[in-house]
Amino acid sequence: MLKRVKVEVSAHHVHISREDLDVLFGVNYELTFFKELSQPGQFASLEKVDLISADGRLDNVRILGPIRLKSQVEISQTDARRLKVDAPLRLSGDLEGSASIKLVGPKGEIILKEGVIIAKRHFHCTTKTAKELNLVDKSIVKVKTGEFGARGLIFDNIEVRISDEFSDAVHVDTDEGNAFSMGGVCMMGEIIN
Numbered sequence: 283m284l285k286r287v288k289v290e291v292s293a294h295h296v297h298i299s300r301e302d303l304d305v306l307f308g309v310n311y312e313l314t315f316f317k318e319l320s321q322p323g324q325f326a327s328l329e330k331v332d333l334i335s336a337d338g339r340l341d342n343v344r345i346l347g348p349i350r351l352k353s354q355v356e357i358s359q360t361d362a363r364r365l366k367v368d369a370p371l372r373l374s375g376d377l378e379g380s381a382s383i384k385l386v387g388p389k390g391e392i393i394l395k396e397g398v399i400i401a402k403r404h405f406h407c408t409t410k411t412a413k414e415l416n417l418v419d420k421s422i423v424k425v426k427t428g429e430f431g432a433r434g435l436i437f438d439n440i441e442v443r444i445s446d447e448f449s450d451a452v453h454v455d456t457d458e459g460n461a462f463s464m465g466g467v468c469m470m471g472e473i474i475n
């Protein structure tokens with residue numbers, strides 16, 4: 283069955299814990315809203331940090347809000363190569379044994395022992411759409427972006443996450459967006475399952 287769905291490029295970003303935000307930006311600092319993201323309640327903040335590894339750096343990486351229990355850094359494979367960090371391909375929140383990096387903010391710096399991942403592409407799926415497409419949590423689907431980008435492409439191994447907190451959207455990273463010459467930050471694709 284085919285279903286048209288938004289495909290969005292998620293650029294490299296940082297999720298931050300209360301504790302780490304205190305160190306990087308000052309005690310009780312609050313993130314400044316910049317713009318809404320497709321997933322309800324999630325937003326891009328104005329705040330940015332620099333990522334520093336033993337062999338490289340990536341400056342001005344945006345923090346996404348709201349704050350989380352654990353800090354997490356999501357980068358592309360291109361970024362990982364540039365930083366020379368061995369970041370595993372994982373879904374958000376699956377951080378055990380992931381890569382380490384230093385975060386530098388205006389008021390301080392921290393060394394994140396683990397938390398650096400290359401985000402695995404995924405489908406934020408509502409319960410209603412899951413029923414329609416006969417999907418369960420952790421199902422694997424493909425998304426066809428071919429007719430919409432300048433380069434035709436079908437992505438496989440897209441993990442389905444189901445929640446009524448979500449709005450339907452497939453998330454890929456900047457390497458993947460570039461691979462199908464995606465014009466903007468959001469295009470339509472077709473779920474194939």
Ligand SMILES: [Zn+2]
Pocket residue numbers: 292404406453
């Ligand atoms: Zn996502």
